[in-house]
Amino acid sequence: MHIFIKLAATTIGVACTTASAYFLVDEKKRYGVLFAANIAQTPNDNSNDLIKLDQQSLSCPIRSSERWNWNWDGRHQDMNKTRVVRHIYLIRHGQYQTKTKIENEKQLTELGNEQADWAGRALAESNISFTRLVQSGLIRAIQTATIINKHLRFNKVEQDIDLNEGFPFLPEPAGRFIDDIAKGRLELETERMERVFHRYIHRPFPNQTEDSHELIICHANVIRYFVCRALQIPADAWLRFNLFHCSITHLVCTFDGRVICYGIGDVGHIPQERRSYV
Known part of the structure; x- marks a missing residue:
């Protein structure tokens, strides 16, 4: 059985953009019947709890401040x-x-x-x-x-x-x-x-x-x-x-x-x- 799982990411801070993605998952094929049943029985997630947080204060992923130094060991x-x-x-x-x-x-x-x-x-x-x-x-x-x-x-x-x-x-x-x-x-x-x-x-x-x-x-x-x-x-x-x-x-x-x-x-x-x- 195929189901759609919706993953929604709430906007976090000014630098993070709202995004949502849909993934087609075949539980029986990938995980087996028992594991698929466990997914169905899992309680609702706590994504709504994010509403209670100060979203402006949440951190976002950051990039390295410097590019990789290929001569880091002085032997390039x-x-x-x-x-x-x-x-x-x-x-x-x-x-x-x-x-x-x-x-x-x-x-x-x-x-x-x-x-x-x-x-x-x-x-x-x-x-x-x-x-x-x-x-x-x-x-x-x-x-x-x-x-x-x-x-x-x-x-x-x-x-x-x-x-x-x-x-x-x-x-x-x-x-x-x-x-x-x-x-x-x-x-x-x-x-x-x-x-x-x-x-x-x-x-x-x-x-x-x-x-x-x-x-x-x-x-x-x-x-x-x-x-x-x-x-x-x-x-x-x-x-x-x-x-x-x-x-x-x-x-x-x-x-x-x-x-x-x-x-x-x-x-x-x-x-x-x-x-x-x-």
């Missing part, structure tokens, strides 16, 4: 001609001890060890030929990388202290962070974050002949900042999303300067009841 003139890509997997460390101010005591909890093991198993079972493993210099990342590497068996694990956790950029909204920075309780480390971002996030080298798959075990703030910078999203947006422990964020850098995010904070490899982010 050395563009690889072989069309290879770099796959970069940013993995947050496992849950760790937080009731201490001594860095070397911030070691993985029992749960954190389990999370790292699940991540390692998932990476090994993916049958991807990973080409590089890098860890930050903090104990929780080192322990996470060690457990993951039990499944991957890298002969060489690189360590980079520039990947250590830090406060990359003043977020928007800034909240209490403005006072923390002004009073010296918090240090902005944008220079270091920029340095390490360009060290690891860039298009393939001109002499690269095959796709690469690189693993970086680091920290939530670093990963979120990298994602914003790589996708050319305003850097002050980094605190607007969160990452579970041992989640996997997958970026792809193409030969011509495109960056595609295949997933942010994927934790499908960790059972629901064993996930954590603090």
Whole structure:
């Protein structure tokens, strides 16, 4: 049975125009009889509730303030001609001890060890030929990388202290962070974050002949900042999303300067009841 579903968009603000669209949907063909029946039984939507809102105050979709910068990594003139890509997997460390101010005591909890093991198993079972493993210099990342590497068996694990956790950029909204920075309780480390971002996030080298798959075990703030910078999203947006422990964020850098995010904070490899982010 075919039915028409009417979608009406009420005028929102001066920049948004009234629009309506009709879509022909064959529920039996696309969704099956049971799902079609569920559609028929769904209560009326709350579209009329929009009338109660201050329509002048509702936001509209916005475009990027700047066009895509094809030379964002400073390597456009050395563009690889072989069309290879770099796959970069940013993995947050496992849950760790937080009731201490001594860095070397911030070691993985029992749960954190389990999370790292699940991540390692998932990476090994993916049958991807990973080409590089890098860890930050903090104990929780080192322990996470060690457990993951039990499944991957890298002969060489690189360590980079520039990947250590830090406060990359003043977020928007800034909240209490403005006072923390002004009073010296918090240090902005944008220079270091920029340095390490360009060290690891860039298009393939001109002499690269095959796709690469690189693993970086680091920290939530670093990963979120990298994602914003790589996708050319305003850097002050980094605190607007969160990452579970041992989640996997997958970026792809193409030969011509495109960056595609295949997933942010994927934790499908960790059972629901064993996930954590603090």
